[in-house]
Amino acid sequence: xxxxxxxxxxxxxxxxxxxxxxxxxxxxxxxxxxxxxxxxxxxxxxxxxxxxxxxxxxxxxxxxxxxxxxxxxxxxxxxxxxx
Amino acid sequence: xxxxxxxxxxxxxxxxxxxxxxxxxxxxxxxxxxxxxxxxxxxxxxxxxxxxxxxxxxxxxxxxxxxxxxxxxxxxxxxxxxx
Numbered sequence: 494x495x496x497x498x499x500x501x502x503x504x505x506x507x508x509x510x511x512x513x514x515x516x517x518x519x520x521x522x523x524x525x526x527x528x529x530x531x532x533x534x535x536x537x538x539x540x541x542x543x544x545x546x547x548x549x550x551x552x553x554x555x556x557x558x559x560x561x562x563x564x565x566x567x568x569x570x571x572x573x574x575x576x
Numbered sequence: 577x578x579x580x581x582x583x584x585x586x587x588x589x590x591x592x593x594x595x596x597x598x599x600x601x602x603x604x605x606x607x608x609x610x611x612x613x614x615x616x617x618x619x620x621x622x623x624x625x626x627x628x629x630x631x632x633x634x635x636x637x638x639x640x641x642x643x644x645x646x647x648x649x650x651x652x653x654x655x656x657x658x659x
Contacts, residue, residue, distance in 0.1 A: 494611070500618055515619070515643070524638055528577070528622040535583055535618045536598070539611040555607055560598070 495540045495548040499556060499570040502533035507565045536560060548572055578623045578631040582639060582653040585616035590648045619643060631655055 503509050512530040519527045538555070542548040552570055561568040586592050595613040602610045621638070625631040635653055644651040 502618070502620075512619075518642055519621075519638060522638075522642060524634065526624045526634065527638075528624050529620075530622075531620045533618045533620075535585070535616045536595075537585075537612075537614045537616075538602075539613075541609045541611050551607065551609065555602060555605075555610075559601055559605060 494575055495542055495545065496573045497536075497538045497540065497548070497552040497570050498573070499536040499538065499552065499560060499568055500533060501536070501556075501561045501566050501568045503531065504565055504567055533566075545572060545574065577658055578625055578628065579656045580619075580621045580623065580631065580635040580653050581656070582619040582621065582635065582643060582651055583616060584619070584639075584644045584649050584651045586614065587648055587650055616649075628655060628657065 509531050512532045515532065516527055516530040519530070538552065540548050540551065542551065549572060552572070556568045556570065557563065592614050595615045598615065599610055599613040602613070621635065623631050623634065625634065632655060635655070639651045639653065640646065
């Protein structure tokens with residue numbers, strides 16, 4: 494069993510209206526020192542796979558095929574055994 | 577300047593319908609080894625603050641006050657200087 498922790502972010506060239514809205518809310522609440530906010534997703538995926546190399550290849554394929562949108566997003570992940 | 581990378585997850589006791597939907601999609605695509613999927617948020621916040629201790633306190637307060645819902649979510653963050 495492996496656990497993959499995947500982080501998916503908007504590419505830096507892509508506008509983040511949700512992040513801008515949160516920045517505006519933080520300013521309204523008195524957090525004027527906030528310069529920028531970017532919002533992404535984190536996914537934890539548990540895989541019933543015995544081999545680390547296979548797990549890595551499968552998670553890479555899942556990210557490309559379903560979890561991330563490669564046009565506007567970038568992703569990275571780390572694997573932990575037995576988590 | 578400090579950058580805070582905040583990870584917000586649903587508490588383990590809270591159902592995650594979005595994660596279950598993604599798990600179902602992965603199974604349909606042939607990733608039958610996927611046992612569970614949990615989906616959370618990641619936020620990158622850049623703060624114009626000179627002091628690490630102050631930055632930590634401010635990010636903690638932002639999480640409690642706006643960014644996370646303490647009833648159903650838990651959060652953690654790390655700070656990097658000058659990022």
